[in-house]
Each structure stands twice: as C-alpha cells, then as structure tokens.
Amino acid sequence: MKKNKLKRRIAIWSVVIVVLLVTFFGFRSSLNDSTGGSDSSVVAIKKRGVLRVAVFGDLPPYGWVDEHGNRRGYDLRLARRMAKDLGVKAKFTQVNANNRVDTLNSDKADIVLANFTVTPERKQVADFARPYMKVSVGVISPKNAPITNERQLKNKTVIVNKGTTAENYFTEKGGVHLLKFDSKTQQFNAIKNKRAAALADDNSYLYAWVKRNPSYTVGIKNIGPNQYIAPAVKKGNKSLLDWTNQEITKLTNQGFFVTDYNKELKPYFGKEVKPSDIVLN
C-alpha cells in the first residue's frame, strides 16, 4: 500500500514537471511571435522597427518556403524590399486565401502581399494600393494545332476548371462548347487525352504547366479583362496606403519588378513568357 502511494506520488510529480517544462519552452518560443500592437501607420511601423506582412506559404512561385525553411517568392522579395526601404525588418505571418482580410482587420499584419487579386467586393473590406502584377485568362493548345486567336475557338470544345475566371468569361461570351472539370489535375489530363481543342485558365498556371509539357503552347496569353494583384492594407490606413503607392511607383520605375520576375517567376514559367506579360509598367 505504501509503495503504491509512493508510486502514485512520483507519477503525479513527473506529470507536473513535464507540464511545467513544456509550458516554459512553449511560451518562450511563442514570445517571438507577439503581434506588436494595433497601430499600423508608417510612424508606428518605423518606431516598432518591424513591418508585419501577411504572405502565402504554399503558393510557389509567389509565396512559399524552401527546404531550409526560408520564405521565398515574388511577393516575398517585394516584402523584404519594402521593409528595407522603410528601414525596418520584415516579419511574416502565413495566411491562406480565406483569412487575408481578417488578418488585416484584427491587426495581425500591417500589409497583405499574398497574390491578392483586386475585386470590387474586396475593395469594400480592404484598401488596395497600386497593383504590382497582372494576370488574365490564357488558352493553351497543342503545338501542332495551335490556337492563337480567339476567333479560332468558335464552335470548338474548350476545357475549363469550375469556378474560375475562365469559366465565367466563356459562359458569358458563348459560342464555344465548355467541358468543365473540378480540379486542375483532371483538366490537364483531359487536354492530354485530346478531349478538346484548347484549355483556358489563369495564364500564370498555364505558363508553368506548359514548361513541363513542351508539346503544348500558350497560344493566347491574354483573353478578356486583366486582373490585378495589389498590396492591401487595413481599411482607412491612409498613411501606409500612401507610402505603399509611392513605393510601388518608385520600384516600377526602377525596374524592380522585372528583376523580381527574372529571379522568382522565370524559372517556373520558362522562356515563352516575357516579363511584360506579368509585370506592369
């Protein structure tokens, strides 16, 4: 009985000690990511010495993490440059497509640089600065039967991914037969199996895919209206918005985005694409 009691006591104390140790090391590691207050004005950022940027961590080549744990990509290079020009360090918070706006509104980040496409709905909940990139719908076709012009598509079958801008565009336009798929994998397999004359999707995906499948070509690079990718700040944060607008203008004039394109996007997109297909001037 006595031995049992001792055993139980040891068990209880070891649980307590483990919990205390875990708490100590856990909280110590969490101190690095304290959020740093709710003021995101340029003055506050400079005073804090840290620019908090919300980025993607799983979307190469725009925002991703390499095998050494370093954040990389087109958006990341811009983020670091902006922090440098502010004279502060950049600190990153990883977000996904759904919580970009919430992250801004709850002051977890000063600015979002996460492949954020400007749309009228989003303009109501966040303030977008000058765009730094454009995307639009592109069309791929086999190299031996290329489609280089929208008129060639008339009455032909076109593969699209459900819920994309490409689907919307062709549904509104009419005049083509649409073959719709749920996933990227399915739609690309369908074009390989010659189920249609062409496939339409966001051109940035197509460039990367064509690079791995050289028997196809992005015959039409831009179709329909361009969509713009821009930095976003919390609604009403005029000081950071103004600063970002000036910064994007300055960087565009300096050719920063062409360099950024060549370093981060070109390895993924290949030679067929020119910086001017993506970068704004």
Next chain:
Amino acid sequence: MEHSVINVLFVGNNFARIMQGLWTSVWISVDSLAAGLVLGTLLGILRTLPSKPLRFILRLYLEFFRIVPTIVLLYLVYYILPRSFNISWPASWMAILAFALWVAAEFSDIVRGAIESVPVTQKESGLALGLSKTQLFRYVLLPQAVQLELPATINLATRVIKTTSLLMMISIMDVIAIGQQIIEANNQKYPTAVFWIYGLIFILYFIIDYPLSLWSKKLAAKENR
C-alpha cells in the same frame, strides 16, 4: 525515382521543420489540457451542487462549447476577440485559451458524471464520519471519481491533439501547415511527395495518440473486472 521522392522528407531542414511543427502542436495541446482539466474539475464539482441557477449557467457553458465547432472558436478568439477587447497576444496563446475553455467544458461533464456515479453509500458514510463538505470531496468523492473519469479523460486528450490540425487556420505553423509548405514547394518536381509527407504526419500523430488510446483501453478493462 521513388527513392528521390522519399528524399523530399530529408532534404535541407525539412525533417527538423516537421518536428518543430509537431512540437508546436504538442505544447499547445499539453498546456490547453493542463489548464482545461484544472478548470474543468472545478466546474464539474460546482455542477454537482444543488444550486439550480449555477447548474443552469454551467450547463449553458457546456452546451455552447460542445455545439460550436472548434474552428469557429479559434476564429472567435483570434480574429474577433482582439478587435473588440484590444488584446494582442500571440496566436498560440489565443489557441490555448480557446482549447482550454473547450476542454474545461467537456471535462466538467466528465467530472460531474463521475462524482455522481460514486455510490451514494460512500457519501453517506463520509458525512456520518463527520467530514465537512470540502473534506468529503477531497478524501472521498474525488479520489474515487478520478478512477472513473480516467478513460474518458484520455479519450479527450487524444481528441485535443488531433484537433490541433485546425491551428493552421489561425496562422500557427503546426505540423500540418509545415507539411503543406513542403508539399507545395515540391509539387512541381515531385507530385507524389504528398503521400510521403502526409504518411509521415500520420505516423507522428499515431505515435503520440496510440499509447494514450492503449492506456485508456487498459484502464477501462481494469474497471470492468
């Protein structure tokens, strides 16, 4: 080719990063469980008291946390709470807060059930010996209740550990979030890396959860004997 896909796990710091993510999941679960079990015990004792309004309020608390999905709780504490109360804690602290309140709610019900199922003769004998209310709980009811509630508690612990996979939704770099970073970074070259990464994560969760589950089974068997 197959060989090089497995290498995705070990190239650079990938393995260490996954372990770092696992540590985040583990320390958040351990702390939420520790805080939640203490608070839950108190609430469970309060729920066995005869006061009707108190019981009603605690019942509401339990039902709220039981009904609202954990992901909604996380969103509430991470995005809504700071905005309305001007708190700016790191994400991991907010996660512990949400998880601890959830664990406390679930555990209070386990404790209440256990205390109520201690045979009534035990309680009466204690009172006949002249024990005070506090002494009765401390020396008679709680020690016997602990035996009864252990299997359910361990079950709750495994659930908490599994639910940490939702942490990535509030920007915490747990093991799943790091796994996705690695998968997407290698998607171009090695599309099949996804099986290896999720396979490894599956094994890691299993290594943590299975001993707990075995222990709970053993305790349950002991009880039935």
